[in-house]
Amino acid sequence: MAETTVHDHTHHHENEDHDHADHDHGDASSFKTYIPAITSFVMLLLGVVLDNLIKNDFFNTYLRLAWYILAYLPVGLPVLREVYETASKGQIFTEFLLMSLATIGAFGIGEYPEGVAVMLFYTIGELFQGAAVSRATKNIKALLDVRPDTASVYRNSVYQIVKPDTVLVDETIQIKVGEKVPLDGELLSEISSFNTAALTGESKPRTIRKGEPVLAGMLNLDKVIELKVKKEFKDSSLARILDLVQNATSRKAKTELFIRRFAAVYTPIIFFLALALVLVPFLFVPDYQFKVWLYRALVFLVVSCPCALVISIPLGYFGGIGAASANGILFKGSNFLDLITKVDTVVLDKTGTLTHGVFKVQKLVSALPEDEFLGYLVALESKSTHPIAKAIVAYAAAKNWVFASDIAEIAGMGLRGVVNGKVILAGNARLLKKFGIDYPVDLDQIPESIVMVAVDEVYAGYVLIADEIKSDAQDTIKCLQGAGIKQIVLLSGDKLSIVKKVAQELGIQTYHGDLLPEDKVSRLEALQKNKTGKIAFVGDGINDAPVLALSDIGIAMGAMGSDAAIETADVVIQTDQPSKIVTAIAIGKATKKVVFQNITLAFVVKAAVLILGAGGLATMWEAVFADVGVALLAILNAVRIQKMKFL
Incomplete structure (x- = not known):
């Protein structure tokens, strides 16, 4: 064998x-x-x-x-x-x-x-x-192990066990406790906890609520749940990840490609040099002994075998890809492990990359008791499907709601209704101005979205709604600066005042807001004209796909990112944590270091034993060490990447 x-x-x-x-x-x-x-x-x-x-x-x-x-x-x-x-x-x-x-x-x-x-x-x-x-490859095999073989789908008023690839979009499937989710879908049940380690490398269980996405490969931990299927099996997150990782080794790094080309030229040269080592001394050495020079040529052949390079270089990159996948990062090729080490400019999208991309109530200011204020506000907002309205309702989920009547939506401004006989207005500044209601002028300076409330034509207070910055975003910026990244740029389609506030909180000096997708492209092109190293762009939305494609290395947030962004990107971060950008760079640098060490080790030892062998000072046993011994050392060095701890 x-x-x-x-x-x-x-x-x-x-x-x-x-x-x-x-x-x-x-x-x-x-x-x-x-x-x-x-x-x-x-x-x-x-x-x-x-x-x-x-x-x-x-x-x-x-x-x-x-x-x-x-x-x-x-x-x-x-x-x-x-x-x-x-x-x-x-x-x-x-x-x-x-x-x-x-x-x-x-x-x-x-x-x-x-x-x-x-x-x-x-x-x-x-x-x-x-x-x-x-x-x-153990991380890839771990992914293969989590690929579910069956799905329980609701058909003809009963649940039937079928192959996942036969389930159609919008069908309902059931997942019992301890079972793997077979397809991407939307949670129909109220709430459940999931182990997402196979997809993200994170051991901490994740709580998912009704209406939120659940991805194939997650493990249901809590209770029997139902999902509405949103993607066919071949398009599921798990199938896509498997395809990305299994095909990653086909895209070779320049070092790896060079070693292959080098070996193809090097091997015949060595063969003919060994032949010359047997024949040429016959013309110049007085006491020429064929057996002695043949032995030296054989030693030369063994020492010269390029095994250490041909084995250990690809293995080093393979180890880097494996280490990355264990950390929830998917490199689509070993060439990107090389490229990421040359990055000196990181361009970041805001929403979904540095922030969660989910509106939440950050602050409530009112002269009224909080319960009374929220009662008026939620009575109106509960009838709206706007993301801001949903954020307010979620914030007040535990409060006692009151009934509203005669609710009318005033386009682009807000809502008007009657609660407990009082006329309530809930909306932006333009709504209050429309009805001639005075409010504190300093509210116009707040960059975040605010919902003002008026009761019987008297200003009653406001709630501030904002997207939350991810917990590791600030550390990410500091670590990137510490890792030698010369320039960090924030590009966003959000309004400039919000982009400025996020940039200042995170310590980013260069930022641009109010950008359309084509504006992001033009900003990146301007950066590329003045660049010295490589530019990485990090994003998650459909509008980020053109910039991801244009950048030297595109990094997509994979857990909640759009399909277009993930398909276009060169690196996919499965955990949606911006800190993984730093980890990806660290893994790239560690891989490059190991590959360089292996090349140096192989050439130095082989050169020394070649010289000794040609002079008759090295035997076949030294040749074995120079070839196989160096190969083993190089392999063990490459395997180290798997054991390294990264951020």
């Missing part, structure tokens, strides 16, 4: 089918995969014991050769098969060919144990790679 790990290695080269790759990586963790390597190791160990500790003439015959060939075959055959398969596709000069030539050559000059050892340690390196990739 060592063949499996070798095939894994080929996947890194050829970018073949992801499902096949995932399957192979899963096999790398099973015991069967290790049997060929264990068999070869035991036989090699016994052979070395017979060679050195038990002086037995009968083992120095053909039996010795047969013994080491049998030890070689379990690990050597899969690699030899790869040489044949890649050669048949026109790829002759691969690391498989280098390893095969080196080990067969070792047998040719009688260095049987070394021939077996080189192939054995090469296979062990491949097994380590398979295990490391399995670890890196």
